Amino acid sequence: MVQREHCVETVLDRLDAMVLSNARSLVCYPNPSSPLCSKIIKELESRGISHVISYGGFKIGGHSILGHGWAGNVFLAVSEKHGLLAVKSLHPKSRRRSMLKEALMWLAASRLHVAPQLFEASRYFIAYKPILGPRLADYRPRTQQEKAYTAARLLTKAHLLDTIGVRHGELSRPHAQVLIDSCSSEPYIIDYDSATLHTKPSNLPKIIGGLARIKAFRDCIDTIQVRPLLSHYKKRHETNILIELKSIILRKCLRPRQLFNQASKQSQ
Numbered sequence: 001m002v003q004r005e006h007c008v009e010t011v012l013d014r015l016d017a018m019v020l021s022n023a024r025s026l027v028c029y030p031n032p033s034s035p036l037c038s039k040i041i042k043e044l045e046s047r048g049i050s051h052v053i054s055y056g057g058f059k060i061g062g063h064s065i066l067g068h069g070w071a072g073n074v075f076l077a078v079s080e081k082h083g084l085l086a087v088k089s090l091h092p093k094s095r096r097r098s099m100l101k102e103a104l105m106w107l108a109a110s111r112l113h114v115a116p117q118l119f120e121a122s123r124y125f126i127a128y129k130p131i132l133g134p135r136l137a138d139y140r141p142r143t144q145q146e147k148a149y150t151a152a153r154l155l156t157k158a159h160l161l162d163t164i165g166v167r168h169g170e171l172s173r174p175h176a177q178v179l180i181d182s183c184s185s186e187p188y189i190i191d192y193d194s195a196t197l198h199t200k201p202s203n204l205p206k207i208i209g210g211l212a213r214i215k216a217f218r219d220c221i222d223t224i225q226v227r228p229l230l231s232h233y234k235k236r237h238e239t240n241i242l243i244e245l246k247s248i249i250l251r252k253c254l255r256p257r258q259l260f261n262q263a264s265k266q267s268q
Contacts, residue, residue: 116131154174
């Protein structure tokens, strides 16, 4: 596992912590006065979630949350049982009525360490281990080895989803669907609201195509070279094909550094 020199450290006494009942504007954005908001707050309190931490890239007034999507809001919180956790809760204008389906898909993925560990779930929310690092779209690997590690782990995790028959549904554009742990460079696939059970999910081909669209990983993906292997993989999700794909991508990721090392030796 790659260890980065600088990790995101969250110190609670340095952050803006609000009592849950006073954080309706964050938990229930964009309609904190809705009846649904009261139900969500009450259920979160019953599970021992006491405070919301102002932290993240989505700004609401003078505070912040981790994210906001069509299904729910994601925010950092404090639980009596689990300590620091991330919570994804339905927001009042969500088209969904329950998060239980996503929770089941998330649980299956977290058992394989594909998704962050799931702590709590109900109709109104999912609580999981927070990954305090960048989205894949914002990720800037410090070295070629780190990039190669992250890419290889993503391929493995997409394959694991294929083995259990879960189609994520959003991995062809994984920019916001993958979080990178700042300390270990380990990628985690999140957001299972579009996930479905499928006999041939093909998450692996989707994630390779998605990586090719992300600037940081373009030099690792040779679409012409991997295309025949992906065609075979779609017919049968064999581990040996995964191994060959990872080998190709690792060689491509590491090649720039190898060429640099060779040039340095020649100049000495």
